[in-house]
Amino acid sequence: MPYQIDNRPADARESLYFPEIFRAIGLVVTTFWRNAFFSRDPNTDILERDRTRNRVTTLQYPEEKQPYPAGYRGLHRLVPRPDGSPRCVACYMCATACPAQCIFIEAAEVEGDPIEKYPKQFVIDELRCVVCGFCVEACPKDAIRMDTGEHPPPTYEREGQIYDIRRLLRGAPVSYEKDPWLVRPSKLTDAAQKANRAAARPYGTAGSDEYSQTPGFSVRELTAEARARGEGGK
Amino acid sequence: MKRFVGMWLVIGAVLVGLVGLFYAFYALAALGAKGAVALGFPGFYGSAIVNAVTLMAVTLMTVAALLTVAERKWSAAMQDRIGANRILVGGKFALGGVPYLLADALKMLTKEAIYPVARSRFLFEAAPVLAFAPTFALFAVVPVGPEVRALGQTVGMWVANPDAGLLWVFALAGISVYGTTLAGWASNSRVGMLGAVRASAQMISYEVSLGMSLVGVMIAYRTVSLQQMAIAQGADVLGPIPALGLLLQPLGFLVFFTSSFAETKRAPFDLPEGESEIVGYFLEYSGMKFGLLFLAEFVEVVILAAVTTAVFLGGWHPIFFEGWLKANLDPMLFGAVCAAAFLGKLILLTWIQLVIRWLLPRFRYDQIQGLCWKLLLPGAILNVFVTGAAVLVDPSLQVLAWIGVAEIIAIFGITLAVSKPKAAHGGHDHGDAHGHAAHAAGH
Numbered sequence: 001m002p003y004q005i006d007n008r009p010a011d012a013r014e015s016l017y018f019p020e021i022f023r024a025i026g027l028v029v030t031t032f033w034r035n036a037f038f039s040r041d042p043n044t045d046i047l048e049r050d051r052t053r054n055r056v057t058t059l060q061y062p063e064e065k066q067p068y069p070a071g072y073r074g075l076h077r078l079v080p081r082p083d084g085s086p087r088c089v090a091c092y093m094c095a096t097a098c099p100a101q102c103i104f105i106e107a108a109e110v111e112g113d114p115i116e117k118y119p120k121q122f123v124i125d126e127l128r129c130v131v132c133g134f135c136v137e138a139c140p141k142d143a144i145r146m147d148t149g150e151h152p153p154p155t156y157e158r159e160g161q162i163y164d165i166r167r168l169l170r171g172a173p174v175s176y177e178k179d180p181w182l183v184r185p186s187k188l189t190d191a192a193q194k195a196n197r198a199a200a201r202p203y204g205t206a207g208s209d210e211y212s213q214t215p216g217f218s219v220r221e222l223t224a225e226a227r228a229r230g231e232g233g234k
Numbered sequence: 235m236k237r238f239v240g241m242w243l244v245i246g247a248v249l250v251g252l253v254g255l256f257y258a259f260y261a262l263a264a265l266g267a268k269g270a271v272a273l274g275f276p277g278f279y280g281s282a283i284v285n286a287v288t289l290m291a292v293t294l295m296t297v298a299a300l301l302t303v304a305e306r307k308w309s310a311a312m313q314d315r316i317g318a319n320r321i322l323v324g325g326k327f328a329l330g331g332v333p334y335l336l337a338d339a340l341k342m343l344t345k346e347a348i349y350p351v352a353r354s355r356f357l358f359e360a361a362p363v364l365a366f367a368p369t370f371a372l373f374a375v376v377p378v379g380p381e382v383r384a385l386g387q388t389v390g391m392w393v394a395n396p397d398a399g400l401l402w403v404f405a406l407a408g409i410s411v412y413g414t415t416l417a418g419w420a421s422n423s424r425v426g427m428l429g430a431v432r433a434s435a436q437m438i439s440y441e442v443s444l445g446m447s448l449v450g451v452m453i454a455y456r457t458v459s460l461q462q463m464a465i466a467q468g469a470d471v472l473g474p475i476p477a478l479g480l481l482l483q484p485l486g487f488l489v490f491f492t493s494s495f496a497e498t499k500r501a502p503f504d505l506p507e508g509e510s511e512i513v514g515y516f517l518e519y520s521g522m523k524f525g526l527l528f529l530a531e532f533v534e535v536v537i538l539a540a541v542t543t544a545v546f547l548g549g550w551h552p553i554f555f556e557g558w559l560k561a562n563l564d565p566m567l568f569g570a571v572c573a574a575a576f577l578g579k580l581i582l583l584t585w586i587q588l589v590i591r592w593l594l595p596r597f598r599y600d601q602i603q604g605l606c607w608k609l610l611l612p613g614a615i616l617n618v619f620v621t622g623a624a625v626l627v628d629p630s631l632q633v634l635a636w637i638g639v640a641e642i643i644a645i646f647g648i649t650l651a652v653s654k655p656k657a658a659h660g661g662h663d664h665g666d667a668h669g670h671a672a673h674a675a676g677h
Contacts, residue, residue, distance in 0.1 A: 017605065018488065019649040021594065025586075028312050028593050035311040039237035058316045 031055065073133050073146040076124055078168040082175050083186040084196020086165065087143035090119040094135035094144055102128035103135060112187070116180075122165040126152040142174060173197075252574035256379060256391065259288045259573070260566050264385035271387070281389040286374070289393060293577070294373050298532040299335055301584060307331050308585065309592045342525035350421055350518045357420035362519065362526035365413025368406040369534045375399045376540045377461045379550050379573030382565040391550070391573050392461065399460035400452065403541055404445055407497060410534075411437040414499070414506060414515050417527060421518035429515035432599070433499060433506035439606045440496040440503075446614035447489035450621035451545055454482050454634055460541075464549025468556070471635045476553060479546035482634050484641040485617040487546045489610045494542070495587065496606070498534040502594035505602060539583035543576060547583070550576040 013019055038053035044064050046057050059066060068074075078086045090107035108120035135144050148171065155161055175182065186193065263281040270280025303318070307330060310317025319328040321337060349358070379391025396402055411434055418430020452458050454477075455466040463479075471477040480487050496503040507514030516527045543549065552559060552575035560568055597605065624634040 013648060013651065016648070017609070018645070019651075021590070022645075022649040023652070024593050025589055028589050031314065032308065032311045032589070035314060036308075037238050037241045039235075040316070055314045056316055057314060060316070 068149055072149060073131050073136075074148040075126070075150045075152050076129075076135070076144060076146050076163070076168060077148050077171050078119075078122060078165065079143050079145055079171065080169055080173045080196070081179075081181060081186070082173045083181070083188050083193040084169075084173070085186075085188060086119060086122070086169050087141050087174065088119045088122060088139075089141055089143070090117040090122075091140065093138040093140060097134040097138035099132060099134065100128045100130045102126075102130075110187070119165060122168060124163045124168065126161045126163055127158060142176075145171075147171075249574055249578060252577050253567075253570045255570075256573035256577075257567060257570035259285075259391065260379070260382065260384045260389060260569050262288060263389040263391070264387045264566075267387040267389050268385065277387050277389075278395075281387070282393050285391065285393045289378055289391065290370065290373050293378075294370070294533065294536060297577075297580070297584070298529060298536050299339075300332070301532045301535060301588075302338060302529075303331050303335050304584075305588060305591075306334065308588050312589065312592050342522050345521040347521040347523065348518075350423060352422040353518065354420040354422065357416050358518075359523075361413050361417035361420055362523045362530070363413070364416060365410060366526050366530040366533065368410040368413070369530055369537055372403060372406045372537045373540060375402050375460050376537075376544055377464045377549055378540075378576050379569045380464075382569035384566040384569070390461070391569065395459070395461050397459050399463075400448055400458040400545075403460075404441070407444065407494075408441055410497075410530075411441075413527075413530070417519065418515035418517075421515075423518050425512045426515050426517040428512045429506045429508075429517065432508075432512075433515055436499070436503065436505060436602060437497055439603060440493045440610075443489055443606055443610040443614050444493035444497065446611060446618065447486045447493060448545065449614075450483050450486040450617045451479055453618070453621045453625055454479075454631060460544050460549075464544055464551070467548045468551045471631050472639075475635075476548060476551065477631055477635065478548045478553075480548075481638045481642075482631060483546065483617065483621065484638050484645065485613055486621075487542075488645075489614045489617065490546070491542060492610060493606070494538040495590065496602070498531060498538055498587075500531060500535065500587075501591045502597050503602060504596055505599055508596060535584055535587055536580065539580045539587065542583055543579045547579045 034053050035056055040054045040056045040058075041049040041051070042060075042064060043049045044059065044066050046059065046066075049057070051057075078088055081087050088105075090105055092105055092107075095101075095103040095105050102125040104121065104123040104125075105119050106121035107117045110116040110118055131146075133146055136146050152161060152163075188196070263284045266280035266282075266284030267277035268280070270283075271277045307317040309315075318331040318334050321328065321331075321333040323329055323333055374393040375396060377390065377392045377395075381388060381390040414433040414437070415430045418426040418428070418433070451463065455463045457463060457466070467476060467478050469477050471481075475481065499506050507516070516524055519527060550572040552572055559571055563571065620637060621634060624637055625631070627633055
């Protein structure tokens, strides 16, 4: 029961209407005075707002956004290497794991390299995506992340929700110490690297998971450490 | 803190701007009077025509139109919201929501007008005008400023000065019921008709207490002319306190304010347009015809505030420092200050009306009629007798003023005497049984 109503009959004073109305006017005038003459605390965390004077709880949405919790799964991004090309090696693990089948990858071979592949096309249909995060879990190269903290922005056409590699490849580059390009230098020319870096758009970090962003974080090393401690099989 | 200072600066700027505006209006009225004299007519012909434009077409309509914006912003402040602020001029300045006025006007004017097939053609077209025109014409007798010498002419800030000022108010307030009734009837819709019937029943009921509440004022000031009343309110009674209608007739003020609130057909008296049950007498109207019915309501609010100011709040008297102002200012500037004081009071009263409108939920229909016939009308009649006796005993209004002071103290006392809710220790069953017993005993 949220609250109890005192359901007694009105006494003589209350059935006059006016005295109670005057009191209520006082209440509304106080509220008006507070809200009209004192400025609003623009803290986006509404519960933390200073509401001693101005009591407005409005959040001016496009300008002010509520902070998302850590680990919030936002819009995907393809993680770049330090030279600006994607970390992705076009292994199709994410496309295979995807329950909504919204990822399309076209692989191509890196010229002059007998093993390495790269994604010639990497397309995510954000309208089909169910935001489950399985692609991020499946990726062996930490090449796809959902740490942007953004929604897919609304568009007028369906085509606008189909993100290709030019829109997905953005954010801070990530490099681990066992990454091959740290051993053999990038094949891209300096100019191409520079252009790649300039093209990479920044992204909000409000909702990103700190743990997954830590540079130097390596699942393989963690496994090795666990093995050294005698945990896990083999 | 910045906002606090800013708001006071805005209020001060508005008042100073009003003084400047009315200074210009006095000058225009004087020019009009000069022109009329040059053409061989009495001077007040010219000033009346100029005032009809400056006061009614400019001031009244601007205030009424700004009130549509104010309703959004003020109601927001009363309900812990921000209010309309998404139209940004220059991509940056919300300007307090005022640009919404233009957007509204554009919408109303360009909207498709849809007509019910079975309408009564002539009356359907005439009803918005019939609703708007009488309320609009009410403003003609309201004295906005005093009579002063300006540019060699004696001009006043009013359109007309009939001896029967208040009777004109009653007559036109009575006529305005036709607009709403015909709007509902001519649109040939059951629901619109229901709204119209409710409107006519409500307005005719409240006209009785409206008229009766002003009889006390007529007795006290011995006139029905609004101009004479405004002048009479400047005289001192009870030492330096002027003989305001509010002081002499607190009960009359309450009854008049409530009744005229009912005449505006706004919440809590918005039965004629109860959106949740019947949409209202203007259900079949669209486009600017609806806009006119809608605007008529806001004009009514302003007019009601204007008449209340003129009769009860001292009219154009600035009340504070009036003697000093009159002695030291140029007569035209003094007139402008007085007119600005009038408009300031008017805006304050419209604000109070909006407070009440956003405070109270809609009455039930029997409550509306009960309030009118069982509470307001007896109160008004009692007020007439008390005022008559007091004026008979003491024509200098001293006794009436003391009675008014006693009434104000009594109203304050009753308001502050909140009965404490009884502690419900005995459990709810007991409390309910007690309540039922008391209820039954009451019957």
